[in-house]
Every structure is written in structure tokens, then in C-alpha cells.
Amino acid sequence: MSESTDTKPEGASLHAPLARLLRPLVRLLVARGITFPALTDLLRELYVNVAEYDFALPGKEQTDSRVSLLTGIHRKEVRRLRGAGAPVSVVPAVVSRTSRIIARWIADPAFTDSQGQPLPLPRTADAGAPSFEALVSGVTRDLRPRAVLDEWLDRGLAFTDARDRIVLAEAAYVPRGDGSGEPQLYYFGRNLHDHIAASVANIVGDTPRFLERAVHYDGLSKELAAKLEARAREIAMEALQQANREAHAACQTDPGGAYRWNFGVYVYAEAAPPARPADER
Structure with missing residues (x-):
């Protein structure tokens, strides 16, 4: 019996969404002079860090061999990079x-x-x-x-x-500026992290845990897209201000603890190329 040629490698279904997710980030990296080798070094360290801390087996010591198996990174490199600790996002x-x-x-x-x-x-x-x-x-x-x-x-x-x-x-x-300011870059990392973390938790969990929804329409005129963007800003600001008022009031009687909470919104519009038929992709 011959092996089916339609068999896709594990994780192949993630390739297309990952490419779409990473494209604007790569645009930012190129614009800011962060080269591919520099990004590779960062990703190598992150792969080792995530495998070491997030995929440790209960009651067992995480070994270089298992981290190497999980990440595909040579054990010599794993040994060098282990214990570095996850990058810490210090609030300026x-x-x-x-x-x-x-x-x-x-x-x-x-x-x-x-x-x-x-x-x-x-x-x-x-x-x-x-x-x-x-x-x-x-x-x-x-x-x-x-x-x-x-x-x-x-x-x-x-x-x-x-x-x-x-x-x-x-x-x-909203932090504004030319993109190089400390506040804007801090929120860039924090907000994107939390949005992606919520989406990942909903994918890998047994049931979706976090609210992560969007309203979207395609094939619009430029004028309607601009009108909807403006109205969405108004709705979003109303929601953010209401959430802030309730959270501020609730914090007055909260004993405090180790948890944090983030409620965010985003609005985006662009001129998108028409989708190609499936048989042309």
C-alpha cells in the first residue's frame, strides 16, 4: 500500500495564518533595521525558553534532550541557552x-x-x-x-x-508619536501579546476561554469603510471608558492579588486585493 501524497506535515494548517499574522511584524522589523539573523537569534532563545518552562512534565526534571526534541535545536545550543529566563516586560x-x-x-x-x-x-x-x-x-x-x-x-x-x-x-x-517612543512600544508588545495569548488559549484549550471576536465586512467603498471606522472608534471609546469606570470602582474594595486583567479593542481598515478563486491559489 502506497503512502498518500495528500498527507500534510503536522502543523501545516498553521502556515497560512502564521504568514498573515507575521507579515505586518516583518514589515516593522525591516523598517526598524532588525535583520533576519537577529530575529533568528531571538526566536531560538524563545523556543528554548518556552520548551523549558511551558512544556516541563509534572514531577520530572526538564532535560536538554527533551528540549532539543521539542524545538529541533541542537542540544549544545539548548545547553547554552537554558536558564536565561523569559524576557521580562518591565512597565516604563x-x-x-x-x-x-x-x-x-x-x-x-x-x-x-x-x-x-x-x-x-x-x-x-x-x-x-x-x-x-x-x-x-x-x-x-x-x-x-x-x-x-x-x-x-x-x-x-x-x-x-x-x-x-x-x-x-x-x-x-492612546500613546502617539513616531513609533520610537517608550510608551507606544510598551503597549505594542503588551496588547499584541494579550490578544495573541487569548487566541492561542482558545485554540489549545478544551473550550474557548476568552472572548475574542470581530465584526468584519469586505467589498466596501472607501467612503463606507471610513465611516464605519469613525463610528467604531466612538463605540470602542464608550466601551473602554465604561469598563474603566467599573474597574476603578471595584478596585477600591479589592484586597489585591497576583492577577491582572486587560480589556482591549482594535479597529482596522485597508484597501484589500480581491480574493482569488480557490483553484487559482
Whole structure:
């Protein structure tokens, strides 16, 4: 009996989705001068790290031979790379501080109006009254509110109105810049990690554990795509602000622990080439 020529290697079904997933990342790597050999070195280290820690057998010591078998990397290289530890994503101080202050400004009833929008704040005010000084001091005592304000005004995260009140700019909700800034790159890694991790957990788990859905339409005019993108931004911001308000309120009575939670959304539109018939692929 001859072996079927239709048999696909294990994992072959992942090739097409992986190519689609990796294409924009490769575009970023090429644009930033990260070469293929440099990426190969990183992937080799990650393969060893994941096999060593995520695929260890209960009650058994993970061996170089098993890591080599799982990864296809020579045992000599495995021995060199083992124990390096998983790359740690340290939250930049500016990201942690800024995100906590903004989260409070758009969630705490003391600093929002009746519609839940962030109030314009005077620089200072009497005790118990909302002010930018009270907002910052309630989050951190390590920095003077004036220093935070100067930084925000310089970065365009806030501006002053005609009454010299501090107003939160829309730009404060999303890190902006040329892509080289520390906050933007931090969120790039964290948010993509969590989205991919949720998708992978749903694939390898017995039942889908995380919500991971999208609404999508093809064959649209440029005008309709732009209109839907704008409306989707409005809907997304409403959902994010509501989630932030509820999470902020719940944290006031939470005893704390080792878990973290992330709720994210994305909106994307592009001019896509028409799909080819299956017999032409």
C-alpha cells in the first residue's frame, strides 16, 4: 500500500495564518533595521525558553534532550541557552504613572461630570475640591503635580482652556508619536501579546476561554469603510471608558492579588486585493 501524497506535515494548517499574522511584524522589523539573523537569534532563545518552562512534565526534571526534541535545536545550543529566563516586560515608569493618573481622571466620580466625562480641573483648589494637584497627589506622592503637568503639556496630553483649567486631551487616551517612543512600544508588545495569548488559549484549550471576536465586512467603498471606522472608534471609546469606570470602582474594595486583567479593542481598515478563486491559489 502506497503512502498518500495528500498527507500534510503536522502543523501545516498553521502556515497560512502564521504568514498573515507575521507579515505586518516583518514589515516593522525591516523598517526598524532588525535583520533576519537577529530575529533568528531571538526566536531560538524563545523556543528554548518556552520548551523549558511551558512544556516541563509534572514531577520530572526538564532535560536538554527533551528540549532539543521539542524545538529541533541542537542540544549544545539548548545547553547554552537554558536558564536565561523569559524576557521580562518591565512597565516604563512614565507609562505606569501616566496611565494610572488618566485612568483615575476618566473614572473617579470626583473628577468627572454627570455624563462621566473628565472635568476641566483648576491647577489647585481647596481641600476636598477637584483639582489637578489633588488628582496627581491621589495617585503618587513621588512627583510634584507641577512637574507632571509640565510634562503633559509638553507631550500634548493636556492643555489649558481660557479659564486656565487643565483639560485632558483626546491624545492622552492612546500613546502617539513616531513609533520610537517608550510608551507606544510598551503597549505594542503588551496588547499584541494579550490578544495573541487569548487566541492561542482558545485554540489549545478544551473550550474557548476568552472572548475574542470581530465584526468584519469586505467589498466596501472607501467612503463606507471610513465611516464605519469613525463610528467604531466612538463605540470602542464608550466601551473602554465604561469598563474603566467599573474597574476603578471595584478596585477600591479589592484586597489585591497576583492577577491582572486587560480589556482591549482594535479597529482596522485597508484597501484589500480581491480574493482569488480557490483553484487559482
